[in-house]
Amino acid sequence: MKTANTDISTLIFATSNANKVKEVNAYLANKFLIKSLKDISFFDDIPETSPTIEGNAIQKAKFVFDNLGYNCFSEDTGFEVAGINGEPGVLAARYAGPKRDADANMKKVLDGLKENDNRKARFITVIALIIDGEIKCFEGICNGHVAVKKQGTNGFGYDPIFIPNDYDVTFAQMDMHEKSKISHRGKAMKKFVDFLSN
Numbered sequence: 615m616k617t618a619n620t621d622i623s624t625l626i627f628a629t630s631n632a633n634k635v636k637e638v639n640a641y642l643a644n645k646f647l648i649k650s651l652k653d654i655s656f657f658d659d660i661p662e663t664s665p666t667i668e669g670n671a672i673q674k675a676k677f678v679f680d681n682l683g684y685n686c687f688s689e690d691t692g693f694e695v696a697g698i699n700g701e702p703g704v705l706a707a708r709y710a711g712p713k714r715d716a717d718a719n720m721k722k723v724l725d726g727l728k729e730n731d732n733r734k735a736r737f738i739t740v741i742a743l744i745i746d747g748e749i750k751c752f753e754g755i756c757n758g759h760v761a762v763k764k765q766g767t768n769g770f771g772y773d774p775i776f777i778p779n780d781y782d783v784t785f786a787q788m789d790m791h792e793k794s795k796i797s798h799r800g801k802a803m804k805k806f807v808d809f810l811s812n
């Protein structure tokens with residue numbers, strides 16, 4: 615078995631998304647130390663070529679383990695909107711093109727739903743943890759619907775147009791801690807932390 619060069623009290627978070635790092639660090643509240651790819655001076659793009667969320671999460675974690683030799687975790691998040699056939703799905707980051715422009719992505723979702731009453735939507739996060747070559751995945755889902763227009767300025771990505779079930783505000787109108795209590799990422803993180811703590 616290949617053995618990596620960190621113990622599990624300090625894990626690399628294999629992401630280049632600074633907003634994900636912020637949310638995960640806020641969630642962990644110093645229980646575990648996280649280093650981002652930026653913290654280890656890794657700035658390249660990691661391939662994400664799988665057609666599934668879990669596949670992409672595993673691909674990112676394996677890439678860092680195989681190429682840099684660190685135990686690590688990664689996550690991949692998809693956004694599925696029922697009224698537009700489950701789009702953006704796994705292609706959430708580049709839905710409106712390669713620029714990964716959140717405003718353009720949200721506009722494409724809102725335009726796609728114009729004549730459609732079915733605004734049901736969900737976020738799905740899969741966290742993939744790799745320890746000494748062994749992979750374990752943790753999933754979190756948050757159900758809700760797409761707002762008629764953008765509201766709020768907190769968060770990132772599709773947060774201004776997503777209203778979780780049992781709420782009447784978007785994720786972008788909540789603070790990070792409120793979002794984490796009910797979000798896809800928060801739910802996946804809970805399973806991940808429970809696993810690490812045991």
Ligand code: ITT
Nearest residue numbers: 628629630631689690691706707770771772773799
């Ligand atoms: P890494 O692969 O480096 O982790 P990424 O931004 O490419 O970062 P994803 O492939 O998981 O991340 O892309 C998912 C996209 O979905 C992301 O760029 C956001 O636009 C959006 N997204 C992810 N999590 C979100 C959240 O909690 N709220 C709103 N939008 C989110």
